[in-house]
Amino acid sequence: MSISSSGDTLHLEADVLIIGGGLAGTWAAAAARQAGASVILADKGYCGTSGVTATAGPGHWWVPPDPPELRENAIRNRQKSGFGINDPEWMARVLAKTWESLPTLHGFYDFSKDETGATRYRELRGPEYMRALRKIVDSLGVTVLDHCPALELLQRPDGSVSGARGIRRQKGGAWQVNAGAVVLATGGTSFLSRLLGSHTNTGDGYLMAAEAGAELSGMEFTNYYTVALAGTNMTRSMSYAFATYYDEDGNRLPIPPGPDIIRPLAAAMLKGKVFCDLSRTPEDIRAKVPIISPNFMLPFRRWDIDPYRDKFEVTMHGEGTVRGIGGLRIVSEDCGTSVPGLYAAGDAATRELVAGAISGGGNVNSAWAVSSGQWAGEGATRFAVRQRGRDSGRPIGQAGLRPVSQHAVDLRATLSVVQNEMLSYDKNIFRAGEKLKRSGEVLDDIWKIFRAHALGNGADVLRTRETAAMLATARWSAASALARDESRGMHQRDDRPQTDARLEHRILVGGLDKVWTSGDRSRPLELAS
Amino acid sequence: MIELILEERCAACNKCVEICPTNVLAIAPDRIPRIARQEECETCFMCELYCPHDAIYVGPDCEKPQPVDKGAILVSGLLGEFRRNHGWDEWANDPHYTNEHWQMENVFLRARDLVKAGQ
Ligand SMILES: Cc1cc2nc3c(=O)[nH]c(=O)nc-3n(C[C@H](O)[C@H](O)[C@H](O)COP(=O)(O)OP(=O)(O)OC[C@H]3O[C@@H](n4cnc5c(N)ncnc54)[C@H](O)[C@@H]3O)c2cc1C
Ligand code: SF4
Ligand code: SF4
Numbered sequence: 192m193s194i195s196s197s198g199d200t201l202h203l204e205a206d207v208l209i210i211g212g213g214l215a216g217t218w219a220a221a222a223a224r225q226a227g228a229s230v231i232l233a234d235k236g237y238c239g240t241s242g243v244t245a246t247a248g249p250g251h252w253w254v255p256p257d258p259p260e261l262r263e264n265a266i267r268n269r270q271k272s273g274f275g276i277n278d279p280e281w282m283a284r285v286l287a288k289t290w291e292s293l294p295t296l297h298g299f300y301d302f303s304k305d306e307t308g309a310t311r312y313r314e315l316r317g318p319e320y321m322r323a324l325r326k327i328v329d330s331l332g333v334t335v336l337d338h339c340p341a342l343e344l345l346q347r348p349d350g351s352v353s354g355a356r357g358i359r360r361q362k363g364g365a366w367q368v369n370a371g372a373v374v375l376a377t378g379g380t381s382f383l384s385r386l387l388g389s390h391t392n393t394g395d396g397y398l399m400a401a402e403a404g405a406e407l408s409g410m411e412f413t414n415y416y417t418v419a420l421a422g423t424n425m426t427r428s429m430s431y432a433f434a435t436y437y438d439e440d441g442n443r444l445p446i447p448p449g450p451d452i453i454r455p456l457a458a459a460m461l462k463g464k465v466f467c468d469l470s471r472t473p474e475d476i477r478a479k480v481p482i483i484s485p486n487f488m489l490p491f492r493r494w495d496i497d498p499y500r501d502k503f504e505v506t507m508h509g510e511g512t513v514r515g516i517g518g519l520r521i522v523s524e525d526c527g528t529s530v531p532g533l534y535a536a537g538d539a540a541t542r543e544l545v546a547g548a549i550s551g552g553g554n555v556n557s558a559w560a561v562s563s564g565q566w567a568g569e570g571a572t573r574f575a576v577r578q579r580g581r582d583s584g585r586p587i588g589q590a591g592l593r594p595v596s597q598h599a600v601d602l603r604a605t606l607s608v609v610q611n612e613m614l615s616y617d618k619n620i621f622r623a624g625e626k627l628k629r630s631g632e633v634l635d636d637i638w639k640i641f642r643a644h645a646l647g648n649g650a651d652v653l654r655t656r657e658t659a660a661m662l663a664t665a666r667w668s669a670a671s672a673l674a675r676d677e678s679r680g681m682h683q684r685d686d687r688p689q690t691d692a693r694l695e696h697r698i699l700v701g702g703l704d705k706v707w708t709s710g711d712r713s714r715p716l717e718l719a720s
Numbered sequence: 721m722i723e724l725i726l727e728e729r730c731a732a733c734n735k736c737v738e739i740c741p742t743n744v745l746a747i748a749p750d751r752i753p754r755i756a757r758q759e760e761c762e763t764c765f766m767c768e769l770y771c772p773h774d775a776i777y778v779g780p781d782c783e784k785p786q787p788v789d790k791g792a793i794l795v796s797g798l799l800g801e802f803r804r805n806h807g808w809d810e811w812a813n814d815p816h817y818t819n820e821h822w823q824m825e826n827v828f829l830r831a832r833d834l835v836k837a838g839q
Contacts, residue, residue: 236741240766245741248821301812303822311822318769318806319819338743360743385782390742390762424763424782429824432831448835471834476827482820483827485805486765490780493798 199364200356205231205334206575207568208354208370210341210396213242214249214557215537216376217324218292218564219571223374224331226572231368232333233357235340235377235391235653239325242378243513243538245317246388247427248484249557251289252545253313262286269555273547274680275695276409281544284524285555288562299323317388339366340391342656343588344373344399344533351532351574352403353584358652369583371575372532374567375400375519379512379538382613382661383606385424386417386508387486393657394512394664396539400519401663402587405528405535406701408711409517409543410664411671411682414619415550416453417514418467421504423490430480430487430498433472437502439463454683456507457616466502509614514552515681516542517668520699520711525570526563532574534567536560543697548680589703590642590659591652598644602651602658608637609658609665623686627673634666635706642704667700674698674708721761722778723788725752726799729775736767736776758785765802772809774800 207223209216212234220232234241254265266282293312296302300323302310328335341357345367356367377396381389397407417426418434436444438459446455459465472480477499481488491498512518519528519535521544528535537560542551545559612630613619641662647655675698677691678684697711722744725736730752737745737753741764746756752775763782768774777793779786793799803809807817 236743237739240739240764240770241741245766246764248824250824301819303819305822314822314824316806316819316821318766318808337738361737388741388762388764390760390764420780422783423780425780429827432828433834448831473830473834476830479820479823481805482807482817483823484821485802489765489778489802492801493780 201359201364201366203231203334203366203368204370204581205229205368206371207374207571208233208368209374209376209568210355211242211376211378211537211539212238212335213376213378213537214244214321214324215539215560215564216374217321217328218561219374219376219536219568220328220333221324221331222565222568223572224328224333226569228572228575230333231336231370232328233336233339233341233355233366233368235338237337238328238335239321240318241391242321243386243388243392244557244560245321246486247317248314249317249320250314250554251293251561252286252554252558253289254286256287256290269545269547272549274549274690275547276543276697277547278544285545285558285562288565289558292561292565296323296327299326336366338362340653341395341399342652343586343592344403345369345584346403346587347584350404350530351578352530353532353582355399356586360653367583369581371578371581372534372571374534374536374571375539376536376564376567377539379515379518380661380664381509381511381513382610382665384509384511384610384614385419386510386513387424387426389513392513392538394660395657396535397519397667398590398656398660398663399588400528400530400533400535401701401703402589403530403533405530405533406520406699407517407667408520408541408697408699409671410512410667410700411675411698412517412543412548412680413511413515413613413668414622414681415510415514415552416457416507416620417510418452418456418505418507420490421506424508425487425490426508427484427487429484430469430472431467433469434467435471436505437466439466441502453507454620457620460507461616464504467505468500468502469498470500472499507616509619511613512664513538514550514556516546516551517671518542523570524566525573526567527570532578534571536563536567548682550681588656590663591645591647591655594646595643597646600641600645602654605637605641605658605662608633609661613665613668622672622682622684624673624676624684625686627669630669631666631673634662634669638662638666663703666706670706670708671698671700721758721763721781721785722755722767722776723785724777724790724793725755726775726777726790726794727752728794729773731773733772735770735772739770740767768802769806769808771803774803
C-alpha cells in the first residue's frame with residue numbers, strides 16, 4: 192500500500208504546520224500561536240523526548256546586553272573563529288532574541304540558582320527543557336501529532352508550500368495537513384551514526400524542501416565528531432575535557448587539550464584502538480557529574496567501569512549536520528527558505544549565519560534554534576494570513592514514494608554506502624579532492640537506482656524516505672566539500688591546506704537528479720531586505 | 721538498548737510507549753508493554769526517565785542487544801537511578817538531586833585552568 196492510495200487519511204487544517212517538535216519546532220509553534228495562528232506540530236517521535244536536545248543539555252549563546260562591549264566582543268571573536276562566513280547582524284539578532292526568550296520559560300522550567308543566588312538561564316538540561324517546551328505548546332493550544340512523521344510536502348500551483356502528508360505510526364493510516372505555511376524543524380542528520388538522540392533525525396526536511404525547489408548552504412561543514420565510550424552513544428563531551436588518551440600499548444597519546452582533538456584522535460583511531468581515562472577529573476567534580484549530566488555515567492555504571500581509574504576504549508561518532516552546520520538556505524530575516532511559504536529553523540537550517548565555518552555546538556546551535564524557531568513561526572504566520580484559502584496542494588514527494596518503475600532496493604545496503612562515504616574518518620575527516628569526487632560518483636550511482644525504483648510499502652515507507660533523505664544529503668555534502676577547494680574551519684582538505692580568500696563566501700547546493708553548487712555572493716543583502 | 725520491562729514493577733500505564741521517540745514499544749492488551757522493535761532502540765534512556773515505577777532497564781550497548789539477568793538487575797540498585805539523579809517527579813524537591821547542570825560551563829573552565837597550570 193503506498194500512502195497515496197491509502198483510504199484512512201486523517202485530514203486536518205491549520206494556519207501553520209510545524210514539522211519536527213524538538214527545540215526549534217516547539218519554539219516555532221509557540222511563537223506562531225502567540226502571533227495568532229492556529230498551529231499543528233507533527234513529530235516523527237514524541238514531542239518532548241525526540242531530537243538531540245532532549246538527551247543533551249544545551250548551553251546557549253548567552254551574553255548580557257550591558258555593557259554593549261560584551262556583545263560587540265563576542266561577535267567580533269565569533270567572526271574571527273567563524274572564518275568570515277558568518278554575519279555580525281545575524282549574530283546580534285540571535286544574542287538579543289535568546290536573551291529575551293529564555294526567561295519566558297519561568298513556570299515551566301525550574302531554573303537553578305548559582306552560589307551567588309543568581310538565576311541560571313544559559314545552560315538548560317535537555318529532558319527538563321523539552322518537557323517544559325511541550326507543556327508550553329500544549330498550554331497554548333497547539334495541536335501536537337506525536338508519532339506522525341511527515342513524508343512529503345504539498346505545493347500549490349504558484350510554487351508555494353501548502354502543507355504536508357505523512358503516516359501515523361502508532362494509530363495507523365496517514366495524515367494530511369493543509370496549511371497556510373509550513374516550518375521545517377526536522378533537525379540535522381548524523382546519517383544514523385550512533386550520535387546520542389539523533390535516531391529520528393534523518394535529514395527528511397532537507398529532502399522534502401529540495402523537492403519543493405529549496406536550496407541548501409554550508410553542506411561541506413559536516414565533519415564534526417564527538418568521543419564516546421566504545422559501543423555506546425554517550426556523546427556528552429563535558430567530562431572528556433579531563434581525558435587522557437592512550438594507544439593500544441598504553442602509551443599516552445599527545446592529544447592537545449581543547450576543541451581540536453578530532454583530527455589527532457581520528458589519526459590514532461585509524462592506526463588502532465584508542466583508550467582513555469578521566470583520572471585528571473578533580474574529586475569535587477566527580478561527585479557532581481551525576482547531577483550535572485545524569486546520563487553521562489549510566490554506561491560506565493552499568494558496565495562496571497570506573498572511568499576515573501580504568502582505561503576504557505573510545506570511539507568517535509560523526510555528527511553530520513547536527514554539530515556540523517549546513518542546512519537549508521535562509522533568504523529572509525524571518526527564516527524563509529528560497530521557496531515561498533516554507534520556513535526553516537534549528538538544525539534544519541544552515542547555521543553559518545551565526546556559527547561561521549566551525550561547529551555551533553556548545554552555544555550557537557541552541558541559541559539559533561530558539562531564535563530561528565520563533566522567527567520562522569512568526570514568518571509563517573504572516574504568510575498564512577496573506578494566503579486565504581486552505582485548499583490542498585499537490586503532494587510532491589519523489590524518491591521512495593513515486594518511482595519510475597518499482598524494483599526492490601536494499602535499504603540497509605544503501606545506508607551503509609551513505610555511512611561509509613559520510614562518516615568514515617579517512618574520507619570525511621582527512622578530506623581530499625580525489626576522494627570527494629569518488630564519493631560523489633558512488634552516491635550519484637546509487638541515487639539513480641534508488642530514485643528510479645525504490646518504493647516504500649507499508650511500515651517500510653518511513654525507512655525508505657529516510658534513506659532517500661540521507662542519500663540526498665550525502666550527495667549535497669560531498670559536492671559542497673569538493674566545491675570548497677580550500678581548507679576553512681572544520682572543513683580541512685589535505686590537498687588544499689590553505690584558506691583561499693576568493694572562497695570567503697558561502698557555498699550553495701541543491702538539485703535532486705543533478706546536484707549543483709554555486710557561490711553565494713548575496714550575503715550582505717540578506718538583512719538589507 | 722532497552723533490555724527489560726519488569727513485570728514485578730510495571731503498572732501497565734503505557735507512558736513509555738507514548739514517549740519512546742523511535743516507537744520501540746507496543747501496547748499489549750491487559751498486559752505490560754511489549755518490546756516490539758528492539759532493533760529500533762536508540763538507547764536514549766527516555767523510557768527510564770518517564771517510567772514512574774522504575775520498571776525499565778536500558779543497557780548501554782547501542783549497537784546490539786546484550787541480554788541481562790533480571791534477578792541481578794532487580795537488586796543492582798541501577799533501576800531508577802537515572803530518574804533520581806534527574807530530580808524527576810517525586811525527587812524534584814530532594815536537596816541531594818538539585819539540578820546542577822548550570823555548572824557545565826564552570827567544569828569546562830576548570831579543565832582549561834588545569835591545562836594552563838600544566839597538569
Ligand atoms: C550531545 C549533544 C550536545 C549538544 N550540546 C549543545 C550545547 O551545549 N549547546 C548548543 O548550542 N548546542 C548543542 N547541541 C546542538 C543542539 O542540541 C541542536 O542544535 C539543537 O537541538 C537543534 O534543535 P532542532 O530542533 O533543530 O533539532 P532536534 O532537537 O534534534 O529536533 C528535531 C526534531 O525533528 C523531528 N523530525 C525529524 N524528521 C521528521 C519528520 N520527517 N517528520 C516529523 N518530525 C521529524 C525529530 O523527531 C526531532 O524531534 C548538542 C547536540 C548534541 C548531539
Ligand atoms: S512507563 Fe513503566 S509502569 Fe508504565 S507501562 Fe512503561 S514500564 Fe510499565
Ligand atoms: S531507550 Fe529510548 S529508544 Fe530505547 S526504548 Fe527507551 S525510549 Fe525507546
